[in-house]
Amino acid sequence: xxxxxxxxxxxxxxxxxxxxxxxxxxxxxxxxxxxxxxxxxxxxxxxxxxxxxxxxxxxxxxxxxxxxxxxxxxxxxxxxxxxxxxxxxxxxxxxxxxxxxxxxxxxxxxxxxxxxxxxxxxxxxxxxxxxxxxxxxxxxxxxxxxxxxxxxxxxxxxx
Numbered sequence: 001x002x003x004x005x006x007x008x009x010x011x012x013x014x015x016x017x018x019x020x021x022x023x024x025x026x027x028x029x030x031x032x033x034x035x036x037x038x039x040x041x042x043x044x045x046x047x048x049x050x051x052x053x054x055x056x057x058x059x060x061x062x063x064x065x066x067x068x069x070x071x072x073x074x075x076x077x078x079x080x081x082x083x084x085x086x087x088x089x090x091x092x093x094x095x096x097x098x099x100x101x102x103x104x105x106x107x108x109x110x111x112x113x114x115x116x117x118x119x120x121x122x123x124x125x126x127x128x129x130x131x132x133x134x135x136x137x138x139x140x141x142x143x144x145x146x147x148x149x150x151x152x153x154x155x156x157x158x159x
Contacts, residue, residue, distance in 0.1 A: 019070055019071060019072075019130075019134065020130055022069050022070040023066060023070040023071075023130050023133075026062060026065040026066055026069055026070050027065075027066070027070075027126065029065075030058050030061055030062040030065065031058070033058070034054050034055075034057075034058035037054050037057075037058075038050055038051060038054045041053065041054060055088070059081075059084065059085055059088050060081060062084075063080060063081050063084040063085075064076070066133060066138065067080060067138060070133075070138075071133065071134060071138035073138040073139075080138070083136065084133065084137055087129045087132050087133060087137070088129075090125075090128075090129075090132075091122075091125035091126070091128070091129050094121055094124070094125045094128075095118060095121040095122055095125055097121075098117055098118070098120075098121035099114070099117060099118060099121070102117045
């Protein structure tokens with residue numbers, strides 16, 4: 001007897017799509033708020049320092065929102081924040097790399113081209129970040145009920 005392959009249905013895809021929409025809304029909302037806060041803070045301190053402060057604060061806030069709303073895991077703590085922060089670092093490296101490649105290929109790109117590359121790289125980084133957060137950071141530990149039962153030895157009956 002062979003095992004049947006799992007075929008995704010509307011019922012299995014819906015929670016994934018809903019989680020992604022929540023992720024985009026939470027992350028986008030924090031991103032918009034962070035952009036506004038950066039403008040205000042950069043008037044008082046150097047831009048690089050303001051960006052660093054805003055990045056740390058917005059990552060902490062977004063991680064809490066993703067834990068509670070996007071993935072509904074209820075997990076928290078330093079480890080979760082560190083793991084989420086690492087995904088932000090990877091995303092930053094990816095978007096920065098995309099812009100560096102653009103400037104290597106085209107030394108003076110127009111603003112629309114630069115924004116297209118940046119936003120495309122950001123979208124890909126966001127999708128990758130969603131996948132990492134869902135699969136690694138906010139995955140719930142398997143409960144004992146999900147572990148398979150040990151195989152029972154066959155009983156031989158002699159006639």
